[in-house]
Each structure stands twice: as structure tokens, then as C-alpha cells.
Amino acid sequence: MKVVLQNLTKIFPSRNKRSNEEVVAVNSFNFEIPDGKLIGLLGPSGCGKSTTLYMISGLLKPSSGKIFFGDDDVTELSTENRGIGLVFQNYALYPHMTVKQNIMFPLENLKGADRPTKEQMLERAYEAARLVQIDQLLDRKPSELSGGQQQRVAIARALVKMPRVLLLDEPLSNLDARLRLQTREEIRRIQKETGITTIFVTHDQEEAMSISDLIVVMKSGLVQQIGKPQDVYDNPANLFVARFLGTPPINVFNGRVQAGKVYIGDAAVLEAAGVPDQEVYIGVRPEGFNVAEDGPLVCQLRDIEVMGHATSFLSSHEASINPVIRTLKDADRHITVEGDTIRYSLKPHKTFLFRHDDAAERIECEVK
Amino acid sequence: MVESKQQWKAWLYLAPAIVLLLVFTVWPIINTVAMAFMEDYSGLANIGGETSFRVGLGNFTKVAQNADFQSALRNTMLLCLITVPVSTVLALLIAVALHAIKPLQKALQTIFFLPYVTNSIAIGMVFAAMFNVIGSVGTRRPLISSYGIINDVIRFFGGNWVNWINSGSDYWANMFVLIVYIVWNALPFKILILLGGLTSINKQYYEAAKVDSTPRWRVLWRITVPLLSPMLAYVIITGFIAGFKEYTSIVGIYGESMGPVHAPHRLNTMVGLIYDSLASNNQGRASAAALILFGIILVVTLINLWVSKKRVHY
Incomplete structure (x- = not known):
């Protein structure tokens, strides 16, 4: 499923009623995300990358502009009806449910002809768990899992209903350095195996460079450069991009x-x-x-x-x-x-x- | 560990509270237990210098065999079993609704909390006035000057007026009024606790549920209720304890006769019975009844805790 962003803009009204200082979080973002690719939205905090992600998810309404999934205009569609999978920064696993119940939860919400039987649900939950390699942990509660394991459960929960688009909000920021390295390879592998168009947000340029097919570098709501990681590194469009990419x-x-x-x-x-x-x-x-x-x-x-x-x-x-x-x-x-x-x-x-x-x-x- | 040098200071700071507790809580408890086993003991007889009593379980058997006790126990149980679930469910729904709205939230919160800061006897009298029928109610051809607000509403919608609390009224009509009053009176505290619990639930759970297109009732039942379960357990346990101690509500509506004119004591509760025994100078029986009530509350609370251990998450 390709995702098209047309002049996508988000303006947050001023908190203070007296001053009219609006915050332009995202400023006319145009981009066609090709089908089945892994896209990294990259930039320093406050650059509008998470806002963009949440607009694609439908949890935030754009101030103007349009979003298409394939040829469908989903701009006015509510989150419930977009068929996306979203992995939150803090995972948002339901603490009172076991891993299995967490993964099955999205399937139990399906209605009518889409609703699988109990056996099919279990089968799909196992399948998703195997994909992220947590099939031995199905009866645990989230509190009994490590950060990396929780992360995998969150991905399994997002994948189990076969979303049209998978969105990941700072997926690695809560993991330690070694786990981060391992998990980002996992994300790359899972994305390749499922072929689901995946968009993830990060402020870590190394993370974005290492696994993305395309990276989008943003700053203060404006897209600075879009391209393959190596191309952007070798041909930065401006000093900001040049400074943001590369360690040291x-x-x-x-x-x-x-x-x-x-x-x-x-x-x-x-x-x-x-x-x-x-x-x-x-x-x-x-x-x-x-x-x-x-x-x-x-x-x-x-x-x-x-x-x-x-x-x-x-x-x-x-x-x-x-x-x-x-x-x-x-x-x-x-x-x-x-x-x-x-x-x-x-x-x-x-x-x-x-x-x-x-x-x-x-x-x-x-x-x- | 506090150093021994410092310990006397700690005790000094605690002393006022400890002294008060010893005098007004611990000593009465010990006395209650002791008196419950003293048969034919009268506090008044003490003044004359004559104290004669036997030690035994007589007070307990007398209380248990008393018809008043049985009806009081039944009334108390009924009130608990009906008002606690009803008020908890209502409080949950109101709290969730209050939490969901933005405009007027603070104003509505205040309105819902008002009963909590109002004197319950005064509220009882207002309730009595709302349900009161003024006129000759019990006669064959009643001559009525006012049916009361509630009956006026019923009549407005074409229903028949009900004799709620006056002479000749039905037991269940009496109970209904009592239940409405108790539920209404119990709501604010429960709403407050549950609303506090709701605001502490991470919003991301609801966003996650939204992404997974979860229907509303399922969000309430599968996410909100489990995540609120510690608060719900607290509200239910304290609700039962308060329910078993129900007394002022009945005095507020029906006066000290604890029932409508033609059937005094019909709505008496355990605590009412204890006061009655004290008023008739029978401290032994009052103590025995108090201990029985304590035992019941203890058992019910243990059951509550046992259930909540299985149901309450984290």
C-alpha cells in the first residue's frame, strides 16, 4: 500500500489566548511513500516527525492537506477505519492482559465476515508471535517482560490484523544500546518478511540510516531532504542535513x-x-x-x-x-x-x- | 532504625494521637468485648453501687433470638446487597461520562459532589418531604392536599400515586425510598475515587484501543474496568462497610421510630438496634450485637478481599 501525503499541514493553536503565536508543527509535507518500503522520519525533537506519524494514523487531524492510502483518500477517515498498525513509544501494552490476550485483542474487535473464529485468532496470534520470536512468552504479563520483549509484543499486536500501513513511534528509544542494535535488525527483517509499508520515527540518525529504504529529514516542520540514506549522506541539501547525519x-x-x-x-x-x-x-x-x-x-x-x-x-x-x-x-x-x-x-x-x-x-x- | 536517644522524641510526637486512640477507641473496644459476655449487667445499676452479673453467652443468644434483631439483620443485608452494586455501577458510568466530557466538567463534578458535604439528616428530611403525602392517607376515601413532588411527577405522566412513607405504606415502598436515598448519598465519594482513578490511566491505552477499532462498550469492559479494578475494589469494600453501618439515612427519613407511623422499627438496622439496646439500658445486649455486626463486616470484607485478589490486576 503506497501512502501519499499532499500538502499535509498541522498548525497547533496558541496555548496562550492573548498571543496569536501558532505553532506550525508540519508545513505542507508532500511525499509519495512507495509500497512495501521502510521509511524513516528523522529529525531533532520538535521537528514535526511524530506529528506527521500521528496524522497518518488518524489520531491527529491535519489542519490542511490530504492523506491517501493507495488511491483511497483517508484524510477524513477516523483511526478506527484506517486499518493501520501503530506501535507506541511506550508500547501501551494492556498491563492486565497476558501477551496472548494483548496480541489477540485487535482480532477480537473485528466484526462480521472479517471476524475469524477462535481457532483462527489463536493461529494468527501464534503466527505473529513466532514472527517476532516471542512464542514462548505468550502467557506472561507485560510487567514480566524486558523492554525488548515488550517491544516485540507491541509489534506483534500491530501486525496481527495485517495492517495496510505499520507506524512505529520512536520504536527503539526505550531500549539499551545493544538491544537497540538487535531490535532494529529485527524490525528490518519483519518488515521485509511481511512486505507491509512501514513508517517509523526516530531522532537517531544512525538508526534511520541503517534500516530505512528512504529517509525523510525534517526540521521545524519543514522537510529538508528525502532520499536513500547513502545519497542523503553523500549529497546533503543543506548544512542542517549535513550536520544531522553522520557520527561523528x-x-x-x-x-x-x-x-x-x-x-x-x-x-x-x-x-x-x-x-x-x-x-x-x-x-x-x-x-x-x-x-x-x-x-x-x-x-x-x-x-x-x-x-x-x-x-x-x-x-x-x-x-x-x-x-x-x-x-x-x-x-x-x-x-x-x-x-x-x-x-x-x-x-x-x-x-x-x-x-x-x-x-x-x-x-x-x-x-x- | 531510630537511635534509642531519639526514640523518646518519636513517642512524644505520637503521644497525643496514642492517648486519644487509647481513651476513645481501644478502651471502648475492650469494654465492648467484656460487656458482651456480662449477662444482666446494667450500667445504671453501677451508680447505686450494686453490680451483679454473670459471665456467659446469654447476651448473644438473646440477641440472636430477638425478632427485632432478625428483621434488622435482614434490612441491613438487603440494603447492602442492593445499594452497593447499584451505586458502584452508577458511579462508574457517571465517572466515565464525566471524564469523557470537556465543557462543564468542573461544574458537574461540583454538583455531583454536593451530597457529600451536605448533612445527611438534612438530606433525609428533604427526601422525606419529596415522598411525603399530606392528608388522610390511610382512610378509605383519602383526602389529600399534597402528593409530594415525586408523586406529582408520576401523576403528570399518567401513573398512580404511591404511598411511599406514610401510614399504611408498603414495606417495599419504604425500602425503595431508602435505597434511592442511600444510593444517591453514596455516589459522590465513589465518583470522586473512580474519577481520580480514571485520570491516572495512561491515555495511550485508549489510543491503542482506537487504532484497533475497539467498540466503546468493549473499551469500558476490557480496558477501563480492569485498569480501575484497585479503585473499584476499594469503593466496593468501603461501600459494604458503610452499608452495614447504615443508620442515619433511616433516621433522616423516618425519624427515630425507624419506620412509618403504622409500623415503627420496621426499617431498623443493626446499628439502630444497638442504639435501641443502649437506650433501654441494656449495654450487654448492645455490645453483643456490636460484636456480631463486627463479625459480619469482617467476614464480608475477607470475602471481598479474596475475590478482589483474583480480580484486581497488578
Whole structure:
């Protein structure tokens, strides 16, 4: 089932009656979510990603715009009739029911010809439980389960009625780091096995990048960029997207373009032919630095962090906007640095130029 | 552990409460138990310096064989068994409805809570006035100047007027008035407790139910009631305890005769009987009746707790 969002907008009226400060939580969101894909809505808190999800679920009514499931306009349809599955951030498992009762609950609500027999319900509940691998826990109460197990029960409950669209609100935020890694692979596997169009919300860019077919980066109600995770990472539309994606984050410098050359401070680091002279932000991914004895960018070395699979150099430069410049090197290439300065040359395809204004749009050009 | 040096301080702070409890609660309880086993004991005889009594179970057998006791026990049981379930179900429905509406919620909450802060004797008198028929009711050709508000309403809709509480009235008519009064009087406290319980239920359960297209009655029965079960258990247990101690409501409507003019004592309850025994200077029997009432309340509460253990979640 493809999901189409047309000029979807949500405006929350001002809390304070005197001031007329409305909050535009989502601002004309246009997107066609292809059938059977896993979509990650990504952004910092307050960017409107959860609001978008709840509008798709029907629990929130859009201020304007339309939502289509396939060719059906569901904008005016209430949640009950949308046929969606929703996994809440805190799972919202009914505490007084066993796992089995929780999973069967949506089926027991079905009416008329849709209503399966008791045996079919049990069969489907077992099937959903097997899919998320909790079939040994069916007679437990939610309070007797770990966070990860509760999460799976919540997914099973959302899947058991075969929803047209599966929505997940910050599905991993209540799990510890290791479980998060495991569960996100689970979500990917379950989504692939069922083929249900799935939309999930997260503020964790790594989470979104690792499992999504497409990611939507949002900021203050506006969609910043939509694309495949790697494409968005490699071609950020603006400085916000560039900074939001990637750990460690991108290094940003104040710089300028003069006569086709890119300067950080007085050092001409790269060439950007055809770009008019102007002040720019220069973003360089942590893996975009080469340590070179004659490199043009001279930084003060602060520290070296050894992480096993990689080594990271912490250095500083007066033009850097980040307090620390963090660069990554594979551990198998052994680099020794002497003294307290380190010199870098920059990889052109890991270096981006952005306009030096509030929007900080990317300057499309070929950096060499 | 509090250090021993500090302990006397703790006792000092507790002393006022402990002294009051000892004098007005513990001592009377001990006395009640003792007096229940003292046959032919009279508190008044004490003043004359003459105390003669035998120790035995005579008070209990006399109370149990007393016809008044049997009718009081039956009245009390009936009132409990009818008013507690009715008021609990009504309170639940009203609380859920109140919780669901936004406008006027606070105002309605106040209205529903008013009976709780009003004197129950005064309310009883108002109820009596509402059901009272003024005129010669019992005669063959009644001459009536006022039927009372309730009968006026019945007559407005074309029904026959009922002799609710006056001379010649039926036992069940009397009971009906009493039940309406007790249920109405019991509602505010129950609504308050249940409303408090409702506001503490996480809204996401209802959103989840909505996503799963759960019908309303099913949400109430499968989600709200189980999640409210601790409050419901509390409301039911305290309801039974209050029901077994029913007394003022009857005095409020029927006066101290505890019944309509032609049949005094017909609506007497256990507590009423205890007061009657005290009034007729029979402390022994009053104590025995009090202990029997205590035993009944204890058993019913234990049954309640046993049931709620199975039914109450978490």
C-alpha cells in the first residue's frame, strides 16, 4: 500500500489566548511513500516527525492537506477505519492482559465476515508471535517482560490484523544500546518478511540510516531532504542535513571562495571552479581528511583516541565552528604524528560548500 | 532504625494521637468485648453501687433470638446487597461520562459532589418531604392536599400515586425510598475515587484501543474496568462497610421510630438496634450485637478481599 501525503499541514493553536503565536508543527509535507518500503522520519525533537506519524494514523487531524492510502483518500477517515498498525513509544501494552490476550485483542474487535473464529485468532496470534520470536512468552504479563520483549509484543499486536500501513513511534528509544542494535535488525527483517509499508520515527540518525529504504529529514516542520540514506549522506541539501547525519558529526569551517579556490583561513585547501567569490561554510566529513606532511590545512593536535577499528584525531583550528575537529582513520594504516601540529589534505568528495546564510543551502559545484 | 536517644522524641510526637486512640477507641473496644459476655449487667445499676452479673453467652443468644434483631439483620443485608452494586455501577458510568466530557466538567463534578458535604439528616428530611403525602392517607376515601413532588411527577405522566412513607405504606415502598436515598448519598465519594482513578490511566491505552477499532462498550469492559479494578475494589469494600453501618439515612427519613407511623422499627438496622439496646439500658445486649455486626463486616470484607485478589490486576 503506497501512502501519499499532499500538502499535509498541522498548525497547533496558541496555548496562550492573548498571543496569536501558532505553532506550525508540519508545513505542507508532500511525499509519495512507495509500497512495501521502510521509511524513516528523522529529525531533532520538535521537528514535526511524530506529528506527521500521528496524522497518518488518524489520531491527529491535519489542519490542511490530504492523506491517501493507495488511491483511497483517508484524510477524513477516523483511526478506527484506517486499518493501520501503530506501535507506541511506550508500547501501551494492556498491563492486565497476558501477551496472548494483548496480541489477540485487535482480532477480537473485528466484526462480521472479517471476524475469524477462535481457532483462527489463536493461529494468527501464534503466527505473529513466532514472527517476532516471542512464542514462548505468550502467557506472561507485560510487567514480566524486558523492554525488548515488550517491544516485540507491541509489534506483534500491530501486525496481527495485517495492517495496510505499520507506524512505529520512536520504536527503539526505550531500549539499551545493544538491544537497540538487535531490535532494529529485527524490525528490518519483519518488515521485509511481511512486505507491509512501514513508517517509523526516530531522532537517531544512525538508526534511520541503517534500516530505512528512504529517509525523510525534517526540521521545524519543514522537510529538508528525502532520499536513500547513502545519497542523503553523500549529497546533503543543506548544512542542517549535513550536520544531522553522520557520527561523528561533520566538521564545519568558516571559509571563502576566491578566484575558484576554497580557503580555510589563509590556506587554499581545494579548488571549486565556477563558484563566484563569496563567504562559505565548508563541511568536511570526519573520514574526509588525509594526514599529509605537506597538507595545506594546519591544525593543532589535541588528542588521539583509539577505538580499535579506527583511530580518531582531535585537533583544533581557528576557522572551525565545531570546538573540536574530529577525523577518522582506519586502524590498519598506522600513522605517527610528532609535535603538536597536524597537517591535512581534504578529500573532494567528502567536502561540501554551503552558502554563508541562515538557510545554508548547498552550493552545487565540482570540488577538486 | 531510630537511635534509642531519639526514640523518646518519636513517642512524644505520637503521644497525643496514642492517648486519644487509647481513651476513645481501644478502651471502648475492650469494654465492648467484656460487656458482651456480662449477662444482666446494667450500667445504671453501677451508680447505686450494686453490680451483679454473670459471665456467659446469654447476651448473644438473646440477641440472636430477638425478632427485632432478625428483621434488622435482614434490612441491613438487603440494603447492602442492593445499594452497593447499584451505586458502584452508577458511579462508574457517571465517572466515565464525566471524564469523557470537556465543557462543564468542573461544574458537574461540583454538583455531583454536593451530597457529600451536605448533612445527611438534612438530606433525609428533604427526601422525606419529596415522598411525603399530606392528608388522610390511610382512610378509605383519602383526602389529600399534597402528593409530594415525586408523586406529582408520576401523576403528570399518567401513573398512580404511591404511598411511599406514610401510614399504611408498603414495606417495599419504604425500602425503595431508602435505597434511592442511600444510593444517591453514596455516589459522590465513589465518583470522586473512580474519577481520580480514571485520570491516572495512561491515555495511550485508549489510543491503542482506537487504532484497533475497539467498540466503546468493549473499551469500558476490557480496558477501563480492569485498569480501575484497585479503585473499584476499594469503593466496593468501603461501600459494604458503610452499608452495614447504615443508620442515619433511616433516621433522616423516618425519624427515630425507624419506620412509618403504622409500623415503627420496621426499617431498623443493626446499628439502630444497638442504639435501641443502649437506650433501654441494656449495654450487654448492645455490645453483643456490636460484636456480631463486627463479625459480619469482617467476614464480608475477607470475602471481598479474596475475590478482589483474583480480580484486581497488578
